[in-house]
Amino acid sequence: MFEDIPVDVSPMYEGERIRSANMFVELAGPKSLGAELVQVEDNVEDGKLEVIGPELQDMQEGDIHTLGILIEIQGEALEKELEGVIERRTHELCNYIKGFMHLNQRDQIWCRVSKEALEAGFKLEDLAKALSILFKEEYPIIEAIAITIMTEEDKVKEFVEKARAQYEQRDARARELSDEDVDVFYGCVMCQSFAPTHVCVVTPDRTALCGAINWFDCRAAAKMDPDGPIFEIGKGEVLDEVKGEYTTVNEVVAERSQGTFDTVYLHSVFGHPHTSCGCFEAVAFYIPELDGIGIVDRDFRGETPLGIPFSAMAGQCSGGKQVEGFTGLSLEYMRSPKFLQADGGYERIIWLPKEIKESLSEYIPEDLKAKIPTEEDAANIKEMRAFLEEKGHPIMDRLESVSEDVEEMEEDPALEEEPVAYAEMSMEAMPMAPVAFAPELTMPASGGVKIIFKNAKVYAEKVIIKRK
Amino acid sequence: MIIAISGKGGVGKTLVSSLLIKELSKTGKDILAIDADPDSNLPEALGVDVDRTVGDVREELKKDTAQGKIPTGMNKWDILDYKIMASVIETPEFDLLVMGRPEGSGCYCAVNNMLRKIIENLSENYDLIIIDTEAGLEHLSRRTTQNVDVMLVVTDNSKRGMLTAHRIGDLAGELDIKFQDLYLILNRVRPKIEEEVVKKAQETGLEILGIVHEDEEVTEYDLEGKPLVELPDDSNTVKAVSGILSRILRE
Numbered sequence: 001m002f003e004d005i006p007v008d009v010s011p012m013y014e015g016e017r018i019r020s021a022n023m024f025v026e027l028a029g030p031k032s033l034g035a036e037l038v039q040v041e042d043n044v045e046d047g048k049l050e051v052i053g054p055e056l057q058d059m060q061e062g063d064i065h066t067l068g069i070l071i072e073i074q075g076e077a078l079e080k081e082l083e084g085v086i087e088r089r090t091h092e093l094c095n096y097i098k099g100f101m102h103l104n105q106r107d108q109i110w111c112r113v114s115k116e117a118l119e120a121g122f123k124l125e126d127l128a129k130a131l132s133i134l135f136k137e138e139y140p141i142i143e144a145i146a147i148t149i150m151t152e153e154d155k156v157k158e159f160v161e162k163a164r165a166q167y168e169q170r171d172a173r174a175r176e177l178s179d180e181d182v183d184v185f186y187g188c189v190m191c192q193s194f195a196p197t198h199v200c201v202v203t204p205d206r207t208a209l210c211g212a213i214n215w216f217d218c219r220a221a222a223k224m225d226p227d228g229p230i231f232e233i234g235k236g237e238v239l240d241e242v243k244g245e246y247t248t249v250n251e252v253v254a255e256r257s258q259g260t261f262d263t264v265y266l267h268s269v270f271g272h273p274h275t276s277c278g279c280f281e282a283v284a285f286y287i288p289e290l291d292g293i294g295i296v297d298r299d300f301r302g303e304t305p306l307g308i309p310f311s312a313m314a315g316q317c318s319g320g321k322q323v324e325g326f327t328g329l330s331l332e333y334m335r336s337p338k339f340l341q342a343d344g345g346y347e348r349i350i351w352l353p354k355e356i357k358e359s360l361s362e363y364i365p366e367d368l369k370a371k372i373p374t375e376e377d378a379a380n381i382k383e384m385r386a387f388l389e390e391k392g393h394p395i396m397d398r399l400e401s402v403s404e405d406v407e408e409m410e411e412d413p414a415l416e417e418e419p420v421a422y423a424e425m426s427m428e429a430m431p432m433a434p435v436a437f438a439p440e441l442t443m444p445a446s447g448g449v450k451i452i453f454k455n456a457k458v459y460a461e462k463v464i465i466k467r468k
Numbered sequence: 469m470i471i472a473i474s475g476k477g478g479v480g481k482t483l484v485s486s487l488l489i490k491e492l493s494k495t496g497k498d499i500l501a502i503d504a505d506p507d508s509n510l511p512e513a514l515g516v517d518v519d520r521t522v523g524d525v526r527e528e529l530k531k532d533t534a535q536g537k538i539p540t541g542m543n544k545w546d547i548l549d550y551k552i553m554a555s556v557i558e559t560p561e562f563d564l565l566v567m568g569r570p571e572g573s574g575c576y577c578a579v580n581n582m583l584r585k586i587i588e589n590l591s592e593n594y595d596l597i598i599i600d601t602e603a604g605l606e607h608l609s610r611r612t613t614q615n616v617d618v619m620l621v622v623t624d625n626s627k628r629g630m631l632t633a634h635r636i637g638d639l640a641g642e643l644d645i646k647f648q649d650l651y652l653i654l655n656r657v658r659p660k661i662e663e664e665v666v667k668k669a670q671e672t673g674l675e676i677l678g679i680v681h682e683d684e685e686v687t688e689y690d691l692e693g694k695p696l697v698e699l700p701d702d703s704n705t706v707k708a709v710s711g712i713l714s715r716i717l718r719e
Contacts, residue, residue, distance in 0.1 A: 017593040019498055020558040030554050084541055091546065104550040105542060167539065174540035190577045212533060212578035213544070220543035225585055279577060281534075331534070 001133055006121040008098040009130050018101040018112040025059050027067035029103075029110035033156060034067035035163040036109055038087035044074035046144035049128040053152030056113060056123055067111055068150035068159040071131065075143040084170050086139060093134040100127060106167055107160050124149045174216070177204040179244070179338065183235050186218030187252050190229040191277035191320075197257040198277045198320030199264075201233065201249055205338040206266055209280035211330035243268045243342040261322050268342035269293060273327040278318040280328025282356070284340065285313060288325075289381050290388065292350030292395045293343060297331065300353040305380050331356060335363045346372070347394045351384060368393075470597045471716065472613045475622035476632035477603030480655035481505070483686065483696055484622050485600040486513035487709035490697040493561035497595035502587075503566045504612065505602040511566060515695030516557050521568020522587075525551040526579050530572075548579070549586050556590075563594070604632065608639050618716055619647040621674060624656045625665050634672040651677035653712060658682050678712035680705055 002009040020026075028034020059065060069090065087105070094102035099117025103110040113122065128147040136142050150156050179185075181204065188200040188208055200208045207214040213221070213230075221230040236248030244266030253275075254262040263272040269284050276283070282297035287306065296310045303309050317326040334356070339345050346368050352360075354374035361369065371393040378384040388396055473485045482505075489501050503510040511518045529548055532538050538547065557564040565587070571580075591597055599616065601607045613619065621636050623629035633652055640647065652674035657665050659681055669676055683705045689696055699706050 015589045015592065017553070017590060019563055019593075021560045021563075022498070103553055104546045106539075108542075108547070108550060110550060110553065167541065171540040188578075190581055208578070210578055212530070214540075216541065217543050217545070217578075220545045221582075224545055228585070229581065332536070335536075 002130060005097075005126045005130055007100075007117050007126070009096050009134075010098070011096055013098045014092060014095045016095060016098070016101055018099070018114045022114050022116070023112045024061055024115045024118040025056065025113050026064045027111040027113070027151070029064070029112075032064050032066050033107075033153075033160055034069075034109050034111070035107040035156075035160040036069040036071070036087065036090050036105065037159070037163040037166060038071045038073060038083045038090070039166075040078045040080050040083055041072045041074055044072045044144040044146050046074075046146070047132065048146035049125055049132065050146075050148045051124045051128065052148060052150045052155050055125070055151075056118055061115070065151050066153050066156035067109070068148075068156040068163075069109075069131075070148040070150070070159065071135065072146045072148075073135070073142045073144065075141045077141040078143075081173070083166075084174075086135070086142075089135070089138060090131070093131055093138070094127070096134060097122075097127065097130055107164055124151065177215070179203045179205045182215070185233040185235055185246075185249065186215065186222060186230055187233045187256060188213065188218065188230045189256055191279060192229075192256075195275075195277045195318065195320035197260040198275045199253045199256040199261075200277065201253070201264065201266060201274065203244075203266065205336045206244075207330045207332040207336075209274070209277055209328045209330055211281045211332055214332065240265070240342075243271070244338065245272075257320070260320075264322075265342060267338050267340055269325055269327045269340060270343060271324065273322060273324060274329075275320050275322045276314075276317045276326065276328030277320065278314070280314070280318075281330045282328070282334070283310065283313050283317065284327050284329055286325035287350060287381065287384075290350055290385060290395060291399050292388075292393075293340065293348045294351035295329075295334070295349060295353075295356070297353060297356050299355065300375075302353075302375055303379070305351055305378055305384050307380070331359070334360050339363075350388060350393060350395050351378065469595070469618070470591075470599065470616045471618045471620065472599040472601050472607075472616040473620045473622060474601045474607065474613070474636055475603070476626075476629045477507070479622045479624045479626075479629045479632075480680070481600055481603070481622050482508055482510050482513050483655065483705070484620065484653055484680070484709060484712075485510055485598055486696045487699070487706055488713055489514060489562055489598055490699075490706070491710050491713045492596055492598070495596075498593065499562040500591060500594040500597045501562050501564045502597065502599045503564065504599055504607065506568060506570050507603070508600055510600045511557070511564065512693065513696040514562075514564065515697055516559060516564060518557060518564075518566050520551075520555040521566040522552065522555060522583065523568030523570065525555055526576065526583065527569075527572065529579055530576075544579075545582055545586070548582050549589075552583070552586050552590065565590075605635060605639055608636065608643060608645060614645050616647055618649045618651070620651050620653055620677070620712075620716075621672075622653045622655050623669065623672075624654075625658065625661065627668075630668055630672055633669075633674060637672060637674050649716070651675050651716075653678050653680065655680045656682050677715055678708060680708040 091102055091105055094100060099114040099122060101112040128149050132145045132147050135145055150159055186202045188202060191198050202208050202213060202215055202218045204215045218230050221228060222232055233252045234248050236246050239245040239247060250263050253264050261275060264274055265272050266274060269286055282295050284293050284295050287294050294304060296304045296313060298310055300310055317323040317328065333339055346364050349372055352372055352374055354376055357372065357374050371391040373384055373387040378387045473481045475481050489499060492499055529544060538544065599613065601613060607613045621633045623633045637650065640650065652669055652672060654665060654669055654676060657679050681704060685699065685703055686705050689699060
């Protein structure tokens with residue numbers, strides 16, 4: 001198939017790097033300019049290969065040239081939406097050619113041709129020829145393919161501009177990709193070394209908790225490193241679309257958490273929230289007094305209205321635990337249209353550090369922006385309540401119906417016992433401040449029962465600390 | 469073949485590494501030098517400048533990710549791959565990858581996982597890889613040197629240097645890391661006390677592969693900050709390292 005190409009073409013050359021010491025010329029890359037673009041067109045002249053500008057044989061050893069690769073394709077079943085996916089293969093297919101190095105994609109490509117390939121008589125035209133054969137072989141839906149390689153600087157400049165406009169359009173479409181549009185999610189267990197039961201579920205609408213990897217990254221990772229910590233999760237059956245519960249996600253989480261959890265809701269902090277690793281960018285926490293959710297990020301140094309900082313909050317829900325009322329999340333997830341959708345999304349958010357509120361300003365619904373307090377508006381629950389009431393936050397309507405339940409949730413085990421007190425603190429001045437707070441608190445009890453308080457806040461009139 | 473050079477800080481790991489690279493580059497093979505010591509000066513010893521380290525690349529990617537600067541349709545593997553390739557310092561004799569500064573705060577699991585794979589792929593393109601490891605034992609417990617074929621442990625006359633060498637040998641055994649060869653190199657040995665030093669070195673349980681004597685010329689180069697690879701071929705130190713290399717290659 002590749003008889004008239006003077007160098008070997010095979011997947012075994014994937015990952016080939018050409019040291020500058022062994023290089024004849026460099027094309028595109030950090031010191032030059034270049035791009036590659038796949039376009040679905042009509043009237044593509046099948047098999048047309050063209051090189052515009054100097055061929056390799058016209059170049060000098062050590063030269064750096066610009067490079068444009070335009071791949072025009074046509075086919076009954078080809079749609080514009082497939083351009084990105086097909087273009088993505090250019091990197092891999094170029095690397096099949098021995099003596100030709102290709103890195104990255106789009107307008108960030110970097111290529112090199114080895115001295116050895118040049119000596120064998122390799123030309124850019126051969127690159128075009130090999131690509132046309134490989135693409136058709138990989139994608140039988142391509143009926144006609146024409147490839148243009150550009151090395152003439154002005155042509156390349158013009159081409160890069162055109163390509164960039166196409167990438168932008170594609171990115172806009174990709175941002176709209178939602179959980180419903182795909183049939184595979186990804187799981188990641190990279191953090192299991194320190195959070196042994198944590199399984200991150202990554203979907204188009206939910207990036208990993210660390211914020212480092214999104215659905216596209218996972219797709220690439222699962223392919224590049226099939227035995228690695230990132231793996232496919234078939235989407236399976238939807239059990240609850242709003243909460244984001246899927247049969248296969250439940251199964252995979254059960255399997256990968258060694259049976260610790262068998263149910264996960266992707267878009268809620270209640271019931272069975274996503275487990276939390278330890279490296280999440282932010283934590284969403286339920287505030288029972290106001291029946292709302294606060295969010296605090298890693299970079300926020302102060303205390304949350306619950307009286308504890310991010311670090312203490314993170315400590316309570318990290319390590320691969322599933323703690324109702326808490327979930328670690330990425331800041332990117334707060335830009336998702338499904339952001340805690342089962343809980344009411346931004347309508348349920350009643351506290352945010354100022355910095356993240358500002359950075360997310362485009363994503364917070366316009367009518368809510370002024371109604372969500374930050375550390376500058378409220379430092380404790382009392383101040384929050386006043387702020388929310390004043391601004392008419394939608395949580396207040398919700399609160400009226402449940403306020404009585406909240407009263408019942410408050411526990412009051414006074415610690416006063418012995419007459420000799422070491423220290424005494426009057427708590428009367430701060431009626432709203434809990435002296436202790438725990439997402440899960442087990443009280444010792446007799447008679448074969450165990451009492452567990454969830455999201456317990458301990459209020460006391462007096463706290464006495466004494467020496468034993 | 470992967471050769472790693474380890475030992476306590478300041479015993480002369482970089483001296484041995486740079487001269488090994490100097491000698492190996494005469495073979496015409498493709499050589500990758502990896503400077504894995506955040507506090508090292510291998511680039512200076514090799515006489516090259518560093519623009520960007522792997523650590524810098526890691527921070528850049530984290531920053532770009534947090535600020536939402538990475539286009540939706542591009543994946544971070546390819547971006548990282550490109551950036552790592554761009555941070556390789558290329559010379560006609562060898563290529564150099566500098567690991568650079570340690571991690572900042574936050575989560576580095578994802579990026580480190582990608583980096584490991586990318587550097588692994590990159591390394592496969594070379595005939596010989598020389599790793600100047602960080603001082604101490606961390607590289608063993610973090611298993612960054614587990615695929616190493618030859619581990620050279622460097623020590624000077626000092627008891628502390630010997631102790632670290634001893635521990636490296638013990639820890640490799642405990643962690644079940646099986647280097648094909650594990651050798652000791654004695655550096656900066658004063659000829660007058662050589663016999664005594666060798667005796668002490670034997671207590672580490674490691675096989676002594678070579679002895680580099682105290683060398684006025686090296687001290688001068690160090691003092692003036694001159695690249696150690698510029699030491700003349702007839703320098704005693706260069707000859708000693710050359711001998712060590714031929715013994716490694718013969719094995």
